[in-house]
Amino acid sequence: xxxxxxxxxxRTFRHSHDVGRAEFAGTGFRNPTDMAIAPDGTVYLCNRSYxxxxxxxxxxxxxxxxxxxxxxxxxxxxxxxxxxxTSVALNSKGNLYLADEWLNRITKFTKDGEFVSKWGTAxxxxxxxxxxxxxxxxxxxxxxxxxAGNNRxxxxxxxxxxxxxxxxAxxxxxxxxxxxGIALDGEGHIYIADWRNDRIQKFTADGQWEASIGVxxxxxxxxxxxxxxxxxxxxxxxxxxxxxxRVQVFAPDGRYVSEFRGEARLSKWGKDKLGSNxxxxxxxxxxxxxxxxxxxxxxxxxxxxIDSQGRICIIDHTxxxxxxxxxxxxxxxx
Amino acid sequence: MAEQDIALMAHLMRRAGFGASLDEIEAxxxxxxDSVVQELLNPESQGAVEEDLLIRFNPSYFExxxxxxxxxxxxxxxxxxxxxxxxxxxxFWHMIFCAGHSKIDSGQEMGLMVDIFRQNGMGKFDDxxxxxxxxxxxxxxxxxxxxxxxxxNENYGRELLELxxxxxxxxxxxxxxxDDVKVCARAxxxxxxxxxxxxxxxxxSPWEFRFDPADxxxxxxxxxxxxxxxxxxxIIRIACEQPATARFLxxxxxxxxxxxxxxxxxxxxxxxxxxxxIEALEKAYWDSDHSIKAMLDVLFNSxxxxxxxxxxxxxxxxxxxxxSLLRMTGEFQGYKPGLFELSQEPKYMGMDLMxxxxxxxxxxxxxxxxxxxxxxxxxxxxxxxxxxELAGVRSLVNRxxxxxxxxxxxxxxxxxxxxxxxLVMTEDTMGLLISHASKEGDLTHGTEAEQAxxxxxxxxxxxxxxxxxEFQFE
Numbered sequence: 001x002x003x004x005x006x007x008x009x010x011r012t013f014r015h016s017h018d019v020g021r022a023e024f025a026g027t028g029f030r031n032p033t034d035m036a037i038a039p040d041g042t043v044y045l046c047n048r049s050y051x052x053x054x055x056x057x058x059x060x061x062x063x064x065x066x067x068x069x070x071x072x073x074x075x076x077x078x079x080x081x082x083x084x085x086t087s088v089a090l091n092s093k094g095n096l097y098l099a100d101e102w103l104n105r106i107t108k109f110t111k112d113g114e115f116v117s118k119w120g121t122a123x124x125x126x127x128x129x130x131x132x133x134x135x136x137x138x139x140x141x142x143x144x145x146x147x148a149g150n151n152r153x154x155x156x157x158x159x160x161x162x163x164x165x166x167x168x169a170x171x172x173x174x175x176x177x178x179x180x181g182i183a184l185d186g187e188g189h190i191y192i193a194d195w196r197n198d199r200i201q202k203f204t205a206d207g208q209w210e211a212s213i214g215v216x217x218x219x220x221x222x223x224x225x226x227x228x229x230x231x232x233x234x235x236x237x238x239x240x241x242x243x244x245x246r247v248q249v250f251a252p253d254g255r256y257v258s259e260f261r262g263e264a265r266l267s268k269w270g271k272d273k274l275g276s277n278x279x280x281x282x283x284x285x286x287x288x289x290x291x292x293x294x295x296x297x298x299x300x301x302x303x304x305x306i307d308s309q310g311r312i313c314i315i316d317h318t319x320x321x322x323x324x325x326x327x328x329x330x331x332x333x334x
Numbered sequence: 335m336a337e338q339d340i341a342l343m344a345h346l347m348r349r350a351g352f353g354a355s356l357d358e359i360e361a362x363x364x365x366x367x368d369s370v371v372q373e374l375l376n377p378e379s380q381g382a383v384e385e386d387l388l389i390r391f392n393p394s395y396f397e398x399x400x401x402x403x404x405x406x407x408x409x410x411x412x413x414x415x416x417x418x419x420x421x422x423x424x425x426f427w428h429m430i431f432c433a434g435h436s437k438i439d440s441g442q443e444m445g446l447m448v449d450i451f452r453q454n455g456m457g458k459f460d461d462x463x464x465x466x467x468x469x470x471x472x473x474x475x476x477x478x479x480x481x482x483x484x485x486x487n488e489n490y491g492r493e494l495l496e497l498x499x500x501x502x503x504x505x506x507x508x509x510x511x512x513d514d515v516k517v518c519a520r521a522x523x524x525x526x527x528x529x530x531x532x533x534x535x536x537x538x539s540p541w542e543f544r545f546d547p548a549d550x551x552x553x554x555x556x557x558x559x560x561x562x563x564x565x566x567x568x569i570i571r572i573a574c575e576q577p578a579t580a581r582f583l584x585x586x587x588x589x590x591x592x593x594x595x596x597x598x599x600x601x602x603x604x605x606x607x608x609x610x611x612i613e614a615l616e617k618a619y620w621d622s623d624h625s626i627k628a629m630l631d632v633l634f635n636s637x638x639x640x641x642x643x644x645x646x647x648x649x650x651x652x653x654x655x656x657x658s659l660l661r662m663t664g665e666f667q668g669y670k671p672g673l674f675e676l677s678q679e680p681k682y683m684g685m686d687l688m689x690x691x692x693x694x695x696x697x698x699x700x701x702x703x704x705x706x707x708x709x710x711x712x713x714x715x716x717x718x719x720x721x722x723e724l725a726g727v728r729s730l731v732n733r734x735x736x737x738x739x740x741x742x743x744x745x746x747x748x749x750x751x752x753x754x755x756x757l758v759m760t761e762d763t764m765g766l767l768i769s770h771a772s773k774e775g776d777l778t779h780g781t782e783a784e785q786a787x788x789x790x791x792x793x794x795x796x797x798x799x800x801x802x803x804e805f806q807f808e
Contacts, residue, residue: 021535028535031394050394051674052402083671084391101391102671178390196386225386243386270535277534286529287539294539295531300389300396318397319536 011236012331013249015263015323016311019066021270022320024049027068028269029320030056034087034134034181034228036096037307038111042069043322044096045315046085049075059088059098059113064307064324066268072113077103080115087181087303089135089143091158097143099132106132106145106160119160124150127162134182134193138205144182146192151176153192153207166207171197174209181240181303185231193239198223200239200250213237213254218244221256228303230312232327238312240301247304247314262298262316264323298323337756339363343370344756345645348808349591350374350634351418353658355726356733356753371634375456375627377417391669399537401441402674405687408448409677412657413666419630420452425653426590427451429698431466431498432690433475440538443471444688456627459583459619460574463499467566470527470541476693483523483551491519493693494569500578501585503602509578510558517555522566524550574624577616583629584615591633593644594699611638646758646807649702652683654808655711659718662754663726683710703806715800719754722793731792735779743771750795754805763802770798 021028030049037043041063049056054075061069074081084102091097094111105120121128130149137143142163145154152167153176167176177196184190188205198216200223203209214223228240235252241259249257266274274281288295299318307313312325343363347354351374354362362370373380388410389396395407412421428448435444447469454462466472473479473490481487492515496502500509524546531539555564560572573579585606589595592611596604606612614636615629622628633639650658656679660666666673680687684707690696703711721727734741734749741749747767751757759767771791779788799805 022533022537033393048393050392050400050403051406051671052400178387180390195390225390227390264536266535273535277532280532280534283529283532287531290528291539295536300393302393317393321536 011249011257012328013258013260013312013325014328015260016326017064018264018267018270018316018321018323019043019062019064020267020321021273024053024056025058025071027062027066027272029060031317032060032302032315032320033085033317034303035305035313035315035322036088036090037064037305037313038090038094039308041065041308042111043307043313044088044090045322046073046082046088046098048085057082057085059085059096059109061113064311064313064322070113072109073098073107079118080107080109082107086133087135087146089137091137091141091143092139095158097135097137097158099135099145101131101133101148104129104132106135106143108158117159126165127154127156127160129154133178133180136182136184136190138184138188144184144190146179146182148178148180148195151179153179153182153190153203164207166203167192173212174201174203176201181226181228183229183231183237185235186233189231191229191231191237193226193229195225195227198225200226200229200237211254213250214239221248221250223248228301228315230304230306232306232310232312234327236327238304238306240304240314242300242302245298245300247298247301247312260298260312260314260323260325262296262301262323264296264316264319264321267321270321295319339367341645341756342367342640345640346370346374346634347418348654348658349422349639349648350630351422352412352654353661353808355662355664356756368635371631374419374634375631377420377456381416383411383415383417387669397442397537397540398445399440399442399533401435401444401688402677404441404445404448406673406677407445408687409653409657409680410666410673411452412653413660414668420455423455423626423630424448424451425651426586427455427462428688429590429651429690429695430586431472432693432695433472434689434691436689437475438471440471440541441688442538443474443541446540447471448688456630457625459579459624459626460570462626463494463570463574464567466498467494467522467525467570468543470543473525473527473543474541478522479526481519481523483520483549486516486519486523488515488519490522491515491517494518494522495573497598497693497695499570499573499582500576501582501601502599504578504581505605506603508602509576513556514558517557517564518569520551520553520555521557521564521569524548525566580616580619581612583619583626584612587615587626587629587633588612589698591630592639593647594649597697597699597701598694608638611636614638646804648808649699649806650808651696651698651702652680652685652707652711653687655683655806656680656714658808659715660726663718663724664729665718665724665726679710679714683707683714708806711806712801715805716797719796719800720793722789727793727796728789730796731789734792735785735788739780740776740778742776743768746777746791747771747795750792750799754796754799757799757804759802759804763804767795767798767802771795 032045035045057075058073060071082100086101087099096109104122107118108116133148134146151169154165155163180195181193190203199214202211224243227242230238237250247260302317303315314323476490477487478490528542528544618629618632779785
C-alpha cells in the first residue's frame with residue numbers, strides 16, 4: 001500500500017509528559033502566565049492567581065522532571081512583589097526579569113529569587129511603559145519589552161536604559177493591536193504575538209518588518225488571540241493560539257505544519273494529589289470514562305517555550321500544568 | 335433639556351439598569367425615552383463586553399472555579415456592560431430561580447447558571463424554564479439528581495410549581511395540588527448530570543445535563559387536569575399555559591422593576607398593589623406567546639412605570655446599592671485590581687450573590703434594611719462618595735464647580751443631589767442639608783485654597799446625602 005504525504009513531511013512530534021497541578025503554593029501552579037527555562041533545566045513560572053488568593057501570586061522554580069526547587073515573590077507593590085505578572089525572561093548570567101503590567105515595571109531577581117532591582121515608568125514616551133506584556137533578552141543582554149498598551153516593542157539595557165523602539169497602533173505591516181508574547185530566534189529575528197490582530201509578526205533584530213503569519217479564525221493556520229510564540233533550533237515557529245485552545249506549528253516560511261490540542265496524562269504531582277483522595281480517584285474515573293478528552297486538552301494555552309533539549313513546553317494556563325512535547329529526529333510509534 | 339426628561343431617564347436607568355452618571359443620563363435623555371427603551375430591550379443592538387480583553391486582564395475568569403471569581407466577574411459586568419438591562423434581568427432571575435453555592439460548591443456552575451439568565455432572560459418563558467430544568471447546577475441543588483423512577487424526590491417538582499412558575503395561589507385559590515407536585519416530579523425523573531471531573535488535580539469540569547431513559551417514569555400522568563405520557567418538557571409547556579404563571583411573572587416583574595410588592599408567600603391572599611398594571615403585563619404575556627421582552631416593553635412604556643409616585647419607592651437591593659454607586663461615580667470602569675473587595679460588599683449588606691439563603695431567595699423591599707445592613711450601606715456609600723481622591727468623585731466635584739464661579743449653599747445642595755440621582759429629598763432633609771451647607775456660606779473655587787475647600791465641602795455633602803433615608807431608595 002502506498003503511503004501518501006501531503007506537504008511538509010520531515011517533522012514528527014510526540015507528547016512527552018506533563019508537569020504540575022493546581023495549587024496556590026508548593027508543587028503546583030495557579031493561573032501561570034509565562035515561564036523561562038534556564039540552560040540547566042530550571043523552569044521559572046510566574047503565577048498570576050487571583051485577587052482573593054494573593055498567596056498564589058509568586059514565581060515557582062521547578063524542573064521538568066517535577067522537582068520543586070523554590071518559590072519567591074508575592075502579591076503587592078513593594079520591592080520584589082508584583083500584582084499582574086505577565087512574563088519572565090533570563091539573562092546570560094541566569095538572573096530573572098519579570099514584567100508586571102499593572103505596576104508598569106520590570107523586576108530583576110537572582111536565580112535564587114532574591115530581589116535585585118526594579119525599573120519602569122508608566123507613560124507613553126520613549127522608555128515609558130503601558131502594560132508590559134512580553135519579555136525577551138537577546139545574546140547581547142539587551143531586553144525587549146512588548147509594551148502592549150502603547151502598541152510597540154521597546155529595547156532597553158538590562159538596567160532599564162532606553163535604546164530603541166518599533167511598532168505603532170494599527171493593523172498594517174509592523175503595526176500592533178495589544179501585542180503580548182515575544183520570541184527571538186537563533187539569528188536574532190524578533191517574533192511578536194500581535195494579539196488582537198490575530199497574527200505573528202516577524203522582524204529583523206533592528207525592528208524592520210519581514211513577515212506575518214496567520215489571520216483571524218479557527219481553521220488551519222488561523223489564529224484567535226495568539227499570546228505566546230517560540231522558535232526552535234530549526235526555525236520552526238510555535239504559536240500559543242489562546243482562544244482556539246491549541247498550539248500551532250509553522251515552518252520558517254510560515255507554512256502550517258501541525259498543531260497540538262493537548263494529550264495530557266496525569267503528572268507525578270497530580271497522581272500524588274489524587275493518591276491521598278480516594279473519593280476523587282473514584283470521581284475522576286467516572287468522569288474519565290464519560291469524557292476522556294476533557295482532561296487531556298489544552299485550555300487557554302498562554303505561553304510556549306523551547307528548552308535546552310529542544311522540547312516544546314506549553315503552559316496550559318487554565319489546567320495549571322505544563323504539557324511537554326518532543327520533536328523526534330525519526331518518526332516514533334505513538 | 336427639560337428637568338422632567340432627565341428625571342424620567344434617571345428613573346429608567348435605575349430600574350432597567352444599575353443607574354448611570356449624570357453625563358450618561360443627559361445623553362440618553364437627549365436620545366429620547368422610546369429609543370433608549372428599545373436599546374435596552376434589544377441588547378444585541380448595543381456593544382458587548384469585550385470578552386477577550388476581560389479574560390486577558392483577568393485570566394482566572396475563564397472557566398473560573400472559585401465562587402469569588404464568578405461573583406467578581408458578574409459585578410464587573412453589572413458595572414461595565416453596555417447591555418444594562420441584560421445584567422439587570424440576570425439578577426432578576428437569580429433572585430427567583432434561586433440556587434446557591436453553599437450546596438452546589440462549584441463557582442463555575444453558578445457562573446454558568448447566571449449566564450443562562452443573561453442569555454435567555456428576555457426570551458420566551460418556556461425556553462427559559464427548559465434551560466433551567468436542564469441546568470446541572472439546579473438539578474443538583476433541588477435534588478433532581480436524587481429523584482428516580484423507583485424512588486421519587488419531589489423537591490424540584492414542587493419548587494418548579496411553587497417558586498418558578500405558577501406560585502402557590504392567586505385570588506385566594508390554590509394553583510395546584512399535591513398530586514400535581516408528584517406528577518411533576520415523576521415527569522422529571524431521568525433528568526440528571528453526567529459525572530464531572532473532581533477539583534483536583536486540574537480543576538472541575540463543567541457539569542453536563544444527561545437524560546437517562548432507564549430512570550424515566552414513562553407511565554401516564556395527569557397534570558393540572560391534562561392526561562398524557564408527560565415528560566419534563568410537557569410539564570413546562572402546560573405550566574406556561576396557566577393563567578397563574580402569567581400572574582406570577584407579572585407580579586414578579588412589577589415587584590422588581592416598578593414598586594415593592596408584599597413578599598411572595600403572601601400573594602395568594604394579598605391582591606396586587608396595582609391590579610390594572612398586572613393585567614396589562616399578563617395581557618402582554620398572552621399576546622406575545624410568553625415573551626418576557628414583550629412584558630418588559632409594556633412595562634417600561636406604561637404610565638404606571640413612569641408615574642412619579644413609584645420613583646424612589648423601591649429600596650435598593652445591595653447589588654443595586656453597590657453597583658449604582660460605582661457607575662454614578664464612574665469608578666471601576668475597565669480593568670484594574672481592587673474589584674474583589676467591592677464585589678463582596680453586597681454580601682456584607684445581606685445579599686451574598688450566587689448564594690441566596692434558601693430556594694425562596696432573599697426577602698426584598700424594606701427587609702433589605704436592618705440596623706446592621708443599614709450601617710454597611712451608609713458606610714459604603716459615604717466611603718465612595720466622600721473619597722474626593724477617586725477620579726470619579728473628582729469629576730463630580732468638577733461638574734459642581736462648573737455651576738458658576740460663586741455658588742450659593744442652595745445651588746450647591748441641588749447640584750450635589752442632581753449628581754447623585756437626581757435625588758428628591760423630603761422638605762426636612764433638604765432643610766438639614768442646606769442648613770449644613772450654609773454654615774460656611776457661598777462656595778468659590780478661584781484659588782487653590784478655595785478649590786481645596788470646595789472639594790472638602792463637596793465630599794462632606796456627598797457623605798451626608800449618602801446617609802439620608804432617601805438614598806436607600808431608587
